[in-house]
Amino acid sequence: MAEGLTIGQAASFAGVTIKTVRHYHRLGLVAEPERDSSGYRRYRSGELYRLVQVRTLAAAGVPLAEIGDLLDSDPATFAATLDDVHRRLTERIEDLTARRDRLHRLDHGDRALLPDRACAVLDRLDAFGFSPGYVAAQREAMVLARALIPELFDNFLTQLEHLLDDPETVELTKRGWDARSWDPDDPRIEELASALADKLLTNRGLLALPTGFRDQSDAVSRYALVNHHREDQSPSIARLTALVEANLRAAGIAVPHQ
Template identity: 40%
Template sequence: MAAVLTIGQLARHVGVSTKTVRVYHGKGLLPEPERDASGYRRYTAWHAVELIKIRTLAEAGVPLARIKTLAEASPEEFRRTLEQVELDLTTRIRRLRETRDRLRRLESRHDLPAEVTAHLEALPRLGFTGRWTAMETDLWILVFATRPDIAPALFHDQAESLTRPELLSLYLEYDRAHDLDPADPALDDLAERIVTATRNRYGDGELPGPDAGSEIPGLIQGAINAESPAWRRLDQLIRRRLG
């Protein structure tokens, strides 16, 4: 077969850089042709086909060292490897699609379920500040985007709590505590009443939330605590009392 391609032409045809071609030469993946009388290396269509194979396997995530051994593998071993590569790609595609879907849900609160949007729009009418409403919006977007399996149950639990006057009052006090001094004794009193209400509602069992080991509760509480030193202090007092 006539050798008609320079390294630059070969690289352009296959869609890689000349540096990549030289790397493959150096690693023994692609045989390096002899130089012609002019001192240039000339490549054939065979080199182009081999380079396409190498590029395709590399883009699929096959390590270069493994690609080199595949060049000497039996047809059966090569087939099994390709089947595994296809399986890995299918898994990666599924995960990428899941990530894409989560990103879409993060775009705006309008991507939240209608009942959640209605709940958020009702918060100011219940007496919550714009600061609290904005924070709740961000947190529900986070929960629905990362844990859509349990987000509805968590939402319904909180929404139901706001229908109880005594619990709504505690939420509103939590909101207003934002500007208190962290040493204000009112925080101790509020923490005690929140813990009492929590135990009355859930008993001594596990509180509703993501599975053990999930990072979501920490992210949520961390976001709340970052808003206010008083809220951070209140969280510490509540945790201490709940044990």
């Protein structure tokens, strides 16, 4: 009776394919057994043990090019190398988790382009009964702000968070969105602009621009693209925004102006 295992049996016990076993042989990771009297290579315990070691390390993420030296190293080097492999695997897991989370957001459109804090604000807007159109407009403005004026992005989010902490401001903001259907000359727009500006001025610190922002040649254009987003779709909103900005400037706030 022949001693040892055929290559097919060895591969099966080790949990790999015959093709993989032969690949390990070509790389010198596992010694190829001598042929027996019948001309077959028989894998004994030594070869099988090495095969299992190689397969385990490869499955754990150790590059095949490193496995041979690793198995032949002293215990301290072996342990240090495994620690490094563990670190690299942890980094890969974190990266893959982040990618998975971004993919999960894709079914929410532009939310894939926003950080968690911004998405939390959008969820609160929805929970406070703002219309889908307003939430969509704010989502677009967030994406633009993050890309065009990253220096102001955190303040932008903080302003929205303060808005939601004040029921009166929530109602004023909802009225501002409803003003889309008003005539641009409607006197209510001036009243609403004054009330909104007064609310913004209760947190003057959030209205301050970062040092040096206004000195940038394209600062005004970038700011305008965000703060005047969608105004071309509603003349009354354009007038409301212009009046709010005028009231803020009159109160000493350096609002960029084209």
